[in-house]
Amino acid sequence: EVQLLESGGGLVQPGGSLRLSCGASGFTFSNYAMSWVRQAPGKGLEWVSAISGSADTTYYADSVKGLFTISRDNSRDTLYLQMNSLRAEDTAVYYCAKASDWGSASYFDYWGQGNLVTVSS
Amino acid sequence: DIQMTQSPSSLSASVGDRVTITCRASQSISTFLNWYQQKLGKAPKLLLYAASSLQSGVPSRFSGSGSGTDFTLTISSLQPEDFATYYCQQSYTIPITFGQGTRLEIK
Numbered sequence: 384e385v386q387l388l389e390s391g392g393g394l395v396q397p398g399g400s401l402r403l404s405c406g407a408s409g410f411t412f413s414n415y416a417m418s419w420v421r422q423a424p425g426k427g428l429e430w431v432s433a434i435s436g437s438a439d440t441t442y443y444a445d446s447v448k449g450l451f452t453i454s455r456d457n458s459r460d461t462l463y464l465q466m467n468s469l470r471a472e473d474t475a476v477y478y479c480a481k482a483s484d485w486g487s488a489s490y491f492d493y494w495g496q497g498n499l500v501t502v503s504s
Numbered sequence: 505d506i507q508m509t510q511s512p513s514s515l516s517a518s519v520g521d522r523v524t525i526t527c528r529a530s531q532s533i534s535t536f537l538n539w540y541q542q543k544l545g546k547a548p549k550l551l552l553y554a555a556s557s558l559q560s561g562v563p564s565r566f567s568g569s570g571s572g573t574d575f576t577l578t579i580s581s582l583q584p585e586d587f588a589t590y591y592c593q594q595s596y597t598i599p600i601t602f603g604q605g606t607r608l609e610i611k
Contacts, residue, residue, distance in 0.1 A: 418600070420548075428540075428591055430600040442598045478547055486588065490538040490595050492559065494547035 385409035385493045387479050392498035399469050399502070405462040405479030405495055413437065413457040416482035416489060418429040421465045421475035422497075431477070432464065442487055447473075469502045476500075506530050506594050510603035516611040521582045525606045526599045527575045527592035535576045536596035537566055542605075551590075552577065585609075 391403040403419070431452040433442045441453050447458050452465040472487040477498050480491035507530035517523050527537065535555035540548040550559045552568040555575055565580040579586055581585040587610050 427605045428593075428602040429540075430602065433598065435599070444599050457560075483553065488595050488598050488600060489535075490550060490551075490553045490593065491540075492550050494549070497547055 385481065387481060387493055389477070389495040389498040392393070392477065392500045393442035394503065395469055396504050397470060397502055400465070400467045401469065402462040402501060403477055403479075403498055403500070405464075407460045407462065407481070410481070411489070412455075412460040414485060416485055416487045417455060417462045418480045418482060418491065419453060419462075420478045420480050420491070421493075422475075422478070423472075423475040426475075429446055429475075433482070434462070435487055436485045440487060447488045466500070469500075471502050474500060474502045505597065505599055506533060508592055508594055508601050508603040508609045510590075510592055512606060513604065514607040514609065514611050516609045517582055517583060518611045519582050523582055523588055525577045525581045525592075525607065525608075527570075527577070527603050529573045529575075529594055529596075530573045533596035535571045536594055536597060537568075537570065538593045539547075539577045540591045540593065541586075542591065543590045558571065559576050582608075 386408045388406045395401050418433040434453045454463045479495040480494040482489040483492050509528045537555045539552040542548040556568045566576050590606045
């Protein structure tokens with residue numbers, strides 16, 4: 384059974400940093416691209432970032448480029464999102480999502496449970 | 505970026521109704537169009553991929569069609585558990601983009 388378990392969210396002050404983690408199980412992690420998708424309170428889904436299975440290619444939404452860094456440790460079956468210089472508009476539930484194949488532009492067949500990040504003083 | 509526009513934004517319907525939600529892309533995306541269902545407080549769930557392929561375990565009352573720029577999601581006979589928000593998503597190119605969502609409510 385595929386499982387994605389996120390951790391690392393919480394309350395952070397504007398300008399602060401936070402690292403989200405997503406532990407994967409039930410599939411060969413390194414064979415699949417992974418993404419982060421966020422959802423601000425009461426709003427729709429926004430794709431944030433993607434990383435290839437081998438971690439040699441990364442992509443970012445313009446809204447987070449230069450601020451967030453996606454990475455993965457295939458030896459630990461874990462996906463990360465390092466978020467720096469956080470702003471109030473980054474407040475959202477962050478989901479990790481498994482891509483359907485190795486390609487970073489794909490659909491998401493499994494999602495984590497979501498992790499709330501609140502940026503507020 | 506490819507813009508995805510769903511209509512309607514909200515919809516009221518009754519159990520047993522046939523419902524159609526549309527999604528339009530700002531440029532051709534072939535059939536790289538996917539649909540998700542999200543219930544309140546839960547993660548999205550994949551319903552259909554490649555415009556018309558049903559994800560494993562999804563009831564056959566859900567169906568999808570379209571290619572190019574215009575797509576539809578149809579629920580043939582609404583069940584109580586189908587009341588949720590539905591999103592389309594294009595996987596044609598990065599950045600991946602979603603529609604704004606269609607909230608399906610009980611009439």
